[in-house]
Amino acid sequence: MVKDNKPRKIRLSANPTAEALADLRIGDIVYLDGTVYTAREGVYKRVLEDGIAMPMDLPADSAANFHCSPAATQHDDGSFDLGAVTATASFRFSKWIGPWLAASGAKLIIGKGGMSSKDYREHFVPHGAIYLTTVGYGTGALLGRGVKQVSNLHWKKELGLAQAMWVLDVENFGPFIVESDLDGNSLFERENARISASLDKVYEGTRPAVLKRFGETDDRSDEMI
Amino acid sequence: MINIELIQKTAESLMAKAAIEIPDDYLTGLQKAANDEDGDLSSFVLEAMLENYVAAKEDRRAMCGDTGCPRWYVKMGNEAQIDGGPIALEAALRRATANATKSVPLRPNRVHPLWRTDHDNNVGIGAPEIEYGFEPDGNWIDLVTVHKGGLFGTDYRMLFPSDGIEGIKRFYLDSLVAFGKRGLACQPAIIGIGLGGSKDSCMVLGKRAACLRMVGDRNPDPKIAALEDEFKELGNNIGMGAMGFVGKSMVIDCNIEVGYCHTGGMQMSVHAFCLSSRRAVARIYDDGRVEFRTDPAWFTDYQRRETVEW
Ligand code: SF4
Numbered sequence: 001m002v003k004d005n006k007p008r009k010i011r012l013s014a015n016p017t018a019e020a021l022a023d024l025r026i027g028d029i030v031y032l033d034g035t036v037y038t039a040r041e042g043v044y045k046r047v048l049e050d051g052i053a054m055p056m057d058l059p060a061d062s063a064a065n066f067h068c069s070p071a072a073t074q075h076d077d078g079s080f081d082l083g084a085v086t087a088t089a090s091f092r093f094s095k096w097i098g099p100w101l102a103a104s105g106a107k108l109i110i111g112k113g114g115m116s117s118k119d120y121r122e123h124f125v126p127h128g129a130i131y132l133t134t135v136g137y138g139t140g141a142l143l144g145r146g147v148k149q150v151s152n153l154h155w156k157k158e159l160g161l162a163q164a165m166w167v168l169d170v171e172n173f174g175p176f177i178v179e180s181d182l183d184g185n186s187l188f189e190r191e192n193a194r195i196s197a198s199l200d201k202v203y204e205g206t207r208p209a210v211l212k213r214f215g216e217t218d219d220r221s222d223e224m225i
Numbered sequence: 226m227i228n229i230e231l232i233q234k235t236a237e238s239l240m241a242k243a244a245i246e247i248p249d250d251y252l253t254g255l256q257k258a259a260n261d262e263d264g265d266l267s268s269f270v271l272e273a274m275l276e277n278y279v280a281a282k283e284d285r286r287a288m289c290g291d292t293g294c295p296r297w298y299v300k301m302g303n304e305a306q307i308d309g310g311p312i313a314l315e316a317a318l319r320r321a322t323a324n325a326t327k328s329v330p331l332r333p334n335r336v337h338p339l340w341r342t343d344h345d346n347n348v349g350i351g352a353p354e355i356e357y358g359f360e361p362d363g364n365w366i367d368l369v370t371v372h373k374g375g376l377f378g379t380d381y382r383m384l385f386p387s388d389g390i391e392g393i394k395r396f397y398l399d400s401l402v403a404f405g406k407r408g409l410a411c412q413p414a415i416i417g418i419g420l421g422g423s424k425d426s427c428m429v430l431g432k433r434a435a436c437l438r439m440v441g442d443r444n445p446d447p448k449i450a451a452l453e454d455e456f457k458e459l460g461n462n463i464g465m466g467a468m469g470f471v472g473k474s475m476v477i478d479c480n481i482e483v484g485y486c487h488t489g490g491m492q493m494s495v496h497a498f499c500l501s502s503r504r505a506v507a508r509i510y511d512d513g514r515v516e517f518r519t520d521p522a523w524f525t526d527y528q529r530r531e532t533v534e535w
Contacts, residue, residue: 005265006265006269007265007266007269027266029269068290069290069291070290070332071286071287071290071291071292071329071330071331071332072330073327073330081330082330083286083287083290083329083330083331084281084286084287084289084290084332085290086289086290086291086332087290088291089376089377089409113407113408113409114407133468135269135270135273135274135468136270136273136277136289136408136411136467136468136500137289137408137411137468137500138274138277138288138289138291138374138411138499138500138501139273139277139289140277140281140286140288140289140290140291140501141277141278141280141281141284141286141287141288141289142273142276142280143290144280144284144286144287144290145280145284160333160336160341160343160345161333161343161345162332162333162334162343175269177266177269177468187266188406188407188468188469191266191469191471192406192407192469194464194471195463195464195465195469195471199402199463202398202459202462202463202464203395203398205391205394206391206392206394206395206398207388207391207392207395208392208395209382209384209388209392209395209396210384210385210387210392211383211384211385213382
């Protein structure tokens, strides 16, 4: 099979310039250098809802927030053993993302599956931020290779290993795919639209279930039969 | 008598094997999908996954950072006896799960559903799940560990005889399309379908169809085997590939398992065993021999109760 139109591959700083971000197109493949940190619902709640001061100087230390809990252990002597690194689905963090971008100055949100283009337009675009999606999503070993060292682990006691803030020094860390650009376009939504165009044909010869469920109708007074 | 320390030691190496080494049957299926795929982004994803499996083995690190939920399937020959009995066996499997979470390392995923209490070792109330099967004859015990990923990709529905094959197809497609968007199911996957039984056993059948059968094997009922082929084809013709990008790799294989159900119903469950289709198996004999493999060989005639009288 001929595979033309291979996507572009780009090295990007984890504290990228506005010009570097403007140059990215959705569908580009990106590898990161610098420092990234993990923050998900545990960190968001602590900072945004409980008003607890951040343990890092953001965005000076890093402008790359990774939605992730690594497969890692901290030994009794404080050293780390980090294996694979895989992102967690980002759409669940929608309600915190606007305030978080404002508070953290993050320019790169890295995760699984992207967010909606509404989130991009309302929250990412005003802050000059973009979304990078991990690949697969099971490329945990490749991403693990890109981590040079765990430089810090914040709030382990308060949040547990999975929700704690892991600070990772990375080099050629990837691959990631550019899911949103500075205009708020979404690669996933573009692909969805292309696929949806032919779905009716795929569904030919099937039929809806005899007994419906809520969700297939939003009118709670409807009968399901 | 099967030695309990040997069981725990074997279980610990199974945890590492499952996490690090992609089983050959799934790998071969994915390589084929990568060759056939012509969507540019989907192709890139599949190539990256193939590199990822190599990196995992070279570095001896987990292939995916998300461990999913490690679980155990235990099958015992009718003559097998375990040092300390089934209670000691369960303790050994829980210890092995906790130890391997630290030593591999794996991600400690398991928390209390309400209080989110985390023991940082994938062990807790009812976790890991341990399920049992038995086989006539045999003085061995089979340990199967599956690290099942995917909060997305699984669904259950009560269908009825009048829904027919058209209704089954609709629910199958709905599940793939809904969870395939943005690649939430981490496809291409091994899709397991449970048909019939009752609600709980239907879910169990579908999950086992996804996790405990090999890519390429077929249900012994030739008409169900034909459906498996048809459904695999159908899934790969949605127009969707890896990560929900335009493409044609959704389904590495489709496995269907059935159970007799209520005359008025036709339960159906759909399960996706993801890009990290992690399973590892060992047979431990009472003379101390241990044989590792990747084929759970779970669905024997006896497991389907084909050979049991009434
Ligand atoms: S579904 Fe599978 S490949 Fe995807 S993140 Fe979970 S374990 Fe990894």
